[in-house]
Amino acid sequence: MPSVRFLSKRYRLQHGKQLATEGPHSTLPEDEFFDAVETGLEKIEEDMQLRFKLKLQSQISQSLVNVPHEAVAEGEEAREEFGTGAEAKTHALWPEIDRVCKEQLHYAREGVGQDGNGWQIFADEGEIKMYKREEEVNGMVMDPLKAYHTVQGVTAREMCHYFFMPEFRNDWETTLEDCTILEKISADTLLFLQTHKRIWPASQRDAQFWSHMRKINDGLEPGATDTWIVCNNSTEYAKQQSKNGKCVRIFLTVILACQTHLPEGYVKGQPLNRDDLTCKITYCSVVNPGGWAPASALRAVYKREYPKFLKRFTGYVIDQCKDKPIMF
Numbered sequence: 001m002p003s004v005r006f007l008s009k010r011y012r013l014q015h016g017k018q019l020a021t022e023g024p025h026s027t028l029p030e031d032e033f034f035d036a037v038e039t040g041l042e043k044i045e046e047d048m049q050l051r052f053k054l055k056l057q058s059q060i061s062q063s064l065v066n067v068p069h070e071a072v073a074e075g076e077e078a079r080e081e082f083g084t085g086a087e088a089k090t091h092a093l094w095p096e097i098d099r100v101c102k103e104q105l106h107y108a109r110e111g112v113g114q115d116g117n118g119w120q121i122f123a124d125e126g127e128i129k130m131y132k133r134e135e136e137v138n139g140m141v142m143d144p145l146k147a148y149h150t151v152q153g154v155t156a157r158e159m160c161h162y163f164f165m166p167e168f169r170n171d172w173e174t175t176l177e178d179c180t181i182l183e184k185i186s187a188d189t190l191l192f193l194q195t196h197k198r199i200w201p202a203s204q205r206d207a208q209f210w211s212h213m214r215k216i217n218d219g220l221e222p223g224a225t226d227t228w229i230v231c232n233n234s235t236e237y238a239k240q241q242s243k244n245g246k247c248v249r250i251f252l253t254v255i256l257a258c259q260t261h262l263p264e265g266y267v268k269g270q271p272l273n274r275d276d277l278t279c280k281i282t283y284c285s286v287v288n289p290g291g292w293a294p295a296s297a298l299r300a301v302y303k304r305e306y307p308k309f310l311k312r313f314t315g316y317v318i319d320q321c322k323d324k325p326i327m328f
Contacts, residue, residue: 076187077161077187079187081186081187081188082187082188082213083188083213083214083215083228084188084214084215085097085098085186085188085189085212085214086186087186087187087188087189088185088186088188088189088212091185091186091189092237093185093191093210093235093237096233096235097189097210097212097231097233100231100233100253101212101214101229101231101255104229104231104253104255104284105216105229105231105255105257107255107284108146108229108255108257108282108284109219109257109282112131112146113131117133118133118134119131119132119133119146120132120133120134122303123147123303123306123307125307125311127149127150127151128147128148128149128307128310128311129147129148129149130145130146130147130148130306130307130310131145131146131147132144132145132146132302134299136295137288139292139295140288140289140290140292141289141293141295141298141299142286142287142288143286143299143302144284144285144286145283145284145285145286145302145306146282146283146284147281147282147283147284147306147310148280148281148282148283149280149281149283149310149314150278150279150280150281151278151279151281151314151317151318152274152275152277152278152279152318153274153275153277153318153321153322154274154277154279154317154318154321155226155258155260155277155279155326155327155328156226156227156228156258156259156260156279157215157226157228157258157260157327157328158279158317158321158326158327159228159256159258159279159281159314159317160213160228160229160230160256160258161213161327162313162316162317162320163230163256163313164188164190164211164213164230166179166181166190166192168320171316172312172313172316174312175196175197175199176194176195176196176197177195177196177197178194178195178243179192179193179194179195180192180193180194180195180243182208182238182240183238185210188212188213188214189210189211189212189213190210190211191208191209191210191211191235191237191238192207192208192209192210192211193206193207193208193240193243194206194207194208194209195242195243195247196250202291202293203246203247203248203291204244204246204247204248205247205248205249205250205289205290205291206242206243206247206248206249206250207234207249207250207251207252208234208235208236208238208240208249209232209233209234209235209252210232210233210235210237211230211231211232212230212231213228213229213230214228214229214230214231215227215228216228216229216257220259221259221280223261223264224259224260224261224280225259225260225261225262225328226259226260226328227257227258227259227260228257228258229255229256229257229258230255230256231253231254231255231256232252232253232254232255233252233253233254234250234251234252234253248289248290248291249290250287250288250289250290251287251288251290252285252286252287252288253285253286254283254284254285254286254287255282255283255284255285256281256282256283257281257282257283257284258279258280258281258282259279259280260277260278260279260328261277261278261279261280262276262277262278263276272326274321274322274326277326281310281314283310
């Protein structure tokens with residue numbers, strides 16, 4: 001019996017791309033839609049892994065040395081104002097940024113499985129636990145996601161640094177095609193237009209959002225040395241059009257909240273190495289993918305891709321930091 005993947009390719013050839021692409025009148029069955037997207041994602045991931053290997057080989061052959069964290073810390077990120085939002089407070093978006101960050105931090109700190117609030121675990125892989133609530137708005141899947149992870153060898157600030165800074169995004173975001181900074185509101189607050197690669201049969205998508213990195217000084221968990229967050233939220237501010245005029249706009253709200261934990265009994269000022277560092281991560285997201293796609297296919301893609309994303313990103317940060325001085 002021919003495989004679903006083969007059927008998907010044959011269907012595409014026989015019936016044409018237009019009827020088989022994303023949309024309420026698509027002729028592509030849901031299982032074939034998922035299979036086609038899965039194949040596209042696998043190809044993108046393979047290409048990314050190859051690109052990363054070639055980049056690494058190039059760096060080794062040229063004897064390039066990674067820039068240490070102290071060099072980063074000499075710039076804007078080292079200023080006392082970084083992570084406070086102090087330099088963004090006069091911007092028109094600041095009231096929204098401050099409000100959403102506080103709301104999302106409160107949301108990230110809430111537990112799951114309490115008061116029958118509908119959270120269902122969908123991935124349990126070692127230190128990674130992922131929960132979702134199934135929600136649809138006007139027929140579109142908008143399942144809130146909450147994930148917990150614990151990793152060794154990095155700090156909360158380092159984890160958030162690599163999530164926030166655009167120069168690293170291509171290294172860990174597999175579907176990214178282009179990332180444009182529309183406005184630098186301040187060193188810790190940026191406005192982005194991010195375009196993602198098209199994965200047939202889905203339409204190409206982009207997102208316009210602000211991103212803010214912040215140090216949290218209140219409500220620390222027992223044993224936590226510090227907490228840093230990165231919050232991303234869609235905005236219509238600046239009303240930037242898609243780069244090619246054809247993208248479906250994604251609307252998202254995301255928070256990455258990280259805590260650094262040091263060994264019990266640690267006294268401030270004692271020397272530390274990376275074996276002493278534990279980073280506890282909470283990742284929450286609500287994404288409206290826009291357009292139209294089968295609910296079952298979207299949920300299948302999310303179930304497959306979210307754990308891979310979290311493992312890939314945290315693994316990338318650990319690898320980047322392993323030979324560098326610790327950054328708090």
